[in-house]
Amino acid sequence: MANLRSAIVHDAFRKKAVDVPVPDGEVSRYYAELVFTRDKMRRYLDPETYDVLTKCIDEGESLDLATADKVAAGMKKWALEHGVTHITHWFQPLTDGTAEKHDSLIDYDGKGGVIETFTGKSLVQQEPDASSFPSGGIRATFEARGYTAWDPASPVFIQDDTMCIPTVFVSYTGEALDFKTPLKRALKAVNEAALPICQMFDKSVKHVYSYLGWEQEYFLVDEDLYSARPDLMITGRTLMGHESSKNQQLDDHYFGAIPSRVAAFMKDLETEGFKLGIPLKTRHKEVAPNQFEFAPIYGETNLSNDQNQQIMNVMHKVARKHGFVVLLHEKPFAGVNGSGKHNNWSLGTDTGVSLMAPGKDALGNLQFITFFVNTLYAVQRHNGLLKASIASATNAHRLGANEAPPAIVSAFLGRTMNEVLHKLLESPSGTPIEIAGKKGASVGTIGIPQIFIDNTDRNRTSPFAFTGNRFEYRAVGSSANCAAAMITLNTAVAEQLLDFKVGLDAELVSGKAFEVAVMDTLKPLIASILDTVCFDGNGYSEEWKAEAARRGLDTESVVPKMFLEYEKEDSVKMFTRCGVFSEKELHARNEVKFETYVKKVQIEARVMGRMAVNHIIPAALEYQTKLLQNISLQKELLGDDAAATEISMAREISSLISEIRTRVKDITEARKKANKIEDSYEKALAYSEIANMLPGIRKPIDALEEIVDNAAWPLPKYRELLFIS
Ligand code: ADP
Numbered sequence: 001m002a003n004l005r006s007a008i009v010h011d012a013f014r015k016k017a018v019d020v021p022v023p024d025g026e027v028s029r030y031y032a033e034l035v036f037t038r039d040k041m042r043r044y045l046d047p048e049t050y051d052v053l054t055k056c057i058d059e060g061e062s063l064d065l066a067t068a069d070k071v072a073a074g075m076k077k078w079a080l081e082h083g084v085t086h087i088t089h090w091f092q093p094l095t096d097g098t099a100e101k102h103d104s105l106i107d108y109d110g111k112g113g114v115i116e117t118f119t120g121k122s123l124v125q126q127e128p129d130a131s132s133f134p135s136g137g138i139r140a141t142f143e144a145r146g147y148t149a150w151d152p153a154s155p156v157f158i159q160d161d162t163m164c165i166p167t168v169f170v171s172y173t174g175e176a177l178d179f180k181t182p183l184k185r186a187l188k189a190v191n192e193a194a195l196p197i198c199q200m201f202d203k204s205v206k207h208v209y210s211y212l213g214w215e216q217e218y219f220l221v222d223e224d225l226y227s228a229r230p231d232l233m234i235t236g237r238t239l240m241g242h243e244s245s246k247n248q249q250l251d252d253h254y255f256g257a258i259p260s261r262v263a264a265f266m267k268d269l270e271t272e273g274f275k276l277g278i279p280l281k282t283r284h285k286e287v288a289p290n291q292f293e294f295a296p297i298y299g300e301t302n303l304s305n306d307q308n309q310q311i312m313n314v315m316h317k318v319a320r321k322h323g324f325v326v327l328l329h330e331k332p333f334a335g336v337n338g339s340g341k342h343n344n345w346s347l348g349t350d351t352g353v354s355l356m357a358p359g360k361d362a363l364g365n366l367q368f369i370t371f372f373v374n375t376l377y378a379v380q381r382h383n384g385l386l387k388a389s390i391a392s393a394t395n396a397h398r399l400g401a402n403e404a405p406p407a408i409v410s411a412f413l414g415r416t417m418n419e420v421l422h423k424l425l426e427s428p429s430g431t432p433i434e435i436a437g438k439k440g441a442s443v444g445t446i447g448i449p450q451i452f453i454d455n456t457d458r459n460r461t462s463p464f465a466f467t468g469n470r471f472e473y474r475a476v477g478s479s480a481n482c483a484a485a486m487i488t489l490n491t492a493v494a495e496q497l498l499d500f501k502v503g504l505d506a507e508l509v510s511g512k513a514f515e516v517a518v519m520d521t522l523k524p525l526i527a528s529i530l531d532t533v534c535f536d537g538n539g540y541s542e543e544w545k546a547e548a549a550r551r552g553l554d555t556e557s558v559v560p561k562m563f564l565e566y567e568k569e570d571s572v573k574m575f576t577r578c579g580v581f582s583e584k585e586l587h588a589r590n591e592v593k594f595e596t597y598v599k600k601v602q603i604e605a606r607v608m609g610r611m612a613v614n615h616i617i618p619a620a621l622e623y624q625t626k627l628l629q630n631i632s633l634q635k636e637l638l639g640d641d642a643a644a645t646e647i648s649m650a651r652e653i654s655s656l657i658s659e660i661r662t663r664v665k666d667i668t669e670a671r672k673k674a675n676k677i678e679d680s681y682e683k684a685l686a687y688s689e690i691a692n693m694l695p696g697i698r699k700p701i702d703a704l705e706e707i708v709d710n711a712a713w714p715l716p717k718y719r720e721l722l723f724i725s
């Protein structure tokens, strides 16, 4: 075993970068070549079909079957030119990742052979045998069937030999069984709530879009080392492993030069992403060793989220070509940073105006302040729910563990916006808000300095930070579907905008000028957020926890308890009023969350027990046997007083082994007890206690790693997993 490990390490270290095939020409030549874009629609559909389809896409209308047939015929032609043999409805069930069931295009031709067919019906709707996807009881109680239906707003794309049709996944009775359905509902809600307000500023606005730019963090591990770690393979994280002597303390990884094997992987990944029309923009090393990040140019939230789901799949495939495995787990290694997926979010109009950035003139700034303040107030109202939207068994290792996010959702404004809000509170309503010129703020106006857009004033400890033209929700986990956070955030903002509009209308009815009415409606909100959700200090400090509780912010840190937020009266009211979730859906989805939580912890506890007993203890005993032989030799040759140190080492090993055995027994007992609990919430709660027992087993194991002969240790160590690339 010992030699096997060192052989693996040796080979992994010597691996060279794989040659990456790069398509001919500039990126712009092959960008989106695997996507059925508008350009392809124009080429493969007749003009009338093109018009109907694009109208459906732009206006969210549904497609009639006759047109769908024509669209399918055009798509088939395009797909066959790319060597496609299969199609799939591609959807996002309530599991990690996406689902696809491939159907080949062949059918009997009636003459003894086969032909390729693809009809409008199979484009638009399918009924996958999807009884095994989590539904939280919806399908068991009502109807076993689940349907997938094409979302024309998400373009069809090709992966390998398969044409993928992005779809929603709903039950026979119409309940959402996926992430996309409620996300689309939330995006509709935020448009419908924001639009009337925007139109008060500019009548020509017809649509308000939600934008998302995700930053995907991940680790790379050599695949041979990975395959020697059952915990990584099965749970996605290391359940044990002593810290390496060198970690991230020198900060020498962040933005460092990218090693050639990793660079080749990134290049390959980007090429595949570009072909899929994913506008990848940045790439860099992250804080922890072997941790990296990339981000696209932001886009409309539904599309951008699809692209994130796509690229997460692509990452896994491409990594294997380069002898790596991608870890998307939020905390694969103790003692170094975990991985998140910052969700950069903003709203903007179809006229090209960002609602989260200062405007061109005083009115534009008033519009910005309106959306800015309402967003913060929405976050304040639903801070507990927003935290629940990013909570999971895996993200729990980041929450509250001294890396953004702390287990409290507060918002960072930066000095400029803090000053602006304070000044607005003190000024008479109607004071024009002007972007200050070079000479600074003019008298009687409230200045927003020009440099503000490039403001790099960053507070890394804040989970929800304003960064000049957007908010950055940093608490989202690296393995998560961004939709969970985006559904909650967009719905919360939609609800708040509806309420704001009611307040504003009342002010206007009383005869106030528009600017005055807007400020009078905003002022109580500004006063409230400055006292409550806005916090620019250190989010990791103990004082903040106490202060946040005093301010009435949610400080819950137990994951199953966080999920309860979804079924609280305020949340149910918000989701139902905005048409995003019914109460039944909320309940069903929480059932899924509790179940998933239980299963994840259960798997970890099992793996931990088996590795402790079958890998670690035997290795420790092997080394102890050597020690005992040495002791007996020493005593024989050097006398009874000899080998004192070795004896204490052997004793220490015994005591650590017995600690491991006891704790493994305890956790097994706790599991047995928890498994008998019927209620899914209570069971999840019991499992959160079991999750808390894992570090107790890890500790003696990590202590043994420090004592046992390196050559006898069966698992690749942190220094190997984290420093070979
Ligand atoms: P940083 O690490 O400085 O936060 P990155 O460049 O890594 O920034 O990622 C920022 C992300 O935010 C990108 O995806 C970018 O396109 C996105 N973004 C920029 N402006 C907006 C905006 N107005 N709305 C939404 N996302 C945005």
Ligand code: MG
Residues within 6 Å of the ligand: 215, 342, 472
């Ligand atoms: Mg960022």
